Amino acid sequence: MVKKAFVTGITGQDGSYLADLLISKGYQVHGLIRKESSLNTLRIEHLMVNPFEPERNFFLYYGDLSDGARLTNLLYEISPDEIYHLGGQTSGKEGFDLPEYTGNIDALGTIRLLEALRRTGLKARFFHASSFEMYGASPPPYNENAPFRPRSPLGAAKTYAYFMTVTYREHYNIFACNSIMFDHESPRRFETAPTRKTTRAIARILAGTQKNLYLGTLEPVRDWGYAPEYVKAMWLMLQQEKPDDYVLGSGAGHSVGEFVKEAFSYVGLDWERYLKKDPRPHASAGAAYVADASKANRELDWQPRVNYQELVRIMVDADMEALGLKSPGEGKAILEKYKLNTIDRASGNPVGGMEEWPGLRKYS
Ligand code: NAP
16 A cells, blocks of 8 residues: 655755655655745655646645645545644744744644644644754753743744644544754755855855855854755654654754855855855854754664765755856765765656665664
């Protein structure tokens, strides 16, 4: 029997990598997309097939996390085996501009989906993408036992969604899991994230279409991983015997400034010449968030391998090549080394040995 997965946020960074992974594993993937006036399917274009194709394994449905009736109808229609809930307003900074919207989509959107699952009575397994933003003012170590003291609309909304996921697991006996994810990036990361903003700016500076890079504080220390490795952990969580919650992160912390310097020096540019201060106040000034993911290491056999210097190279190479520039190429070599290439853009086929991942081999 072909397994069916329903994915919210499929047009985003993680949703698109997860769809790659699930299709490479033989799943039928059903994704929720928003009805927009401009194209939002750029990251999944390589997976899209003609809707009249009888043998297709990739399906998209218009809908929104603000629309509970639509979510319920879709679950009835699709009858998925696994639900991956990744959709939402995902920017900590924008959360302060859009606090009500962030609560509606990230907090209440999760309850709408959980309610849809409960009402349909399906036995689908449920994954919720939660965030280190929930820790807020809590001191390290940041593991599953650390208290949540959110200090942002995004953190507060994710905390509500986290506890509702736990509640539906315990009260209704639903196989529901939370991941508490630390930052993970890639060439598919949204363009205003400091990492992607940096690697894109470098490519544009080299192409002569941008003069400077404007960033806020360089101090915040983050735990940066490579997104395709994190979606594998999402899948592993739903293959366990029992549902549980897991912190996902690399365990290594680096400041925004370190990332910027590493990226500029990779292509031989002097960062001090191009970096300018964005004077606006920044909510995350000074905070250091580094994961203690020992539970996921131990129980899921999951450990991300791409370190932040390698991540820089993967992202700079990709952004340069997207502009038709010749990249230094170290990023591509790193993907080869770890067998992490996901999709051959020319043929559209998944490539690059997902089977090389030890955890996947164990549960395949
Ligand atoms: P992303 O690239 O920003 O993608 C967000 C997705 O949610 C997009 O597909 C977006 O659709 C969709 N979405 C937004 N509002 C929606 C709505 N009202 N209804 C339905 N869909 C909606 O985020 P990501 O980096 O892939 O992150 C995936 C999940 O992991 C998120 O829940 C995020 O909070 C969590 N997380 C990520 C990180 C990280 O470092 N990446 C860290 C911690 C937690 P459009 O394409 O139409 O905008």
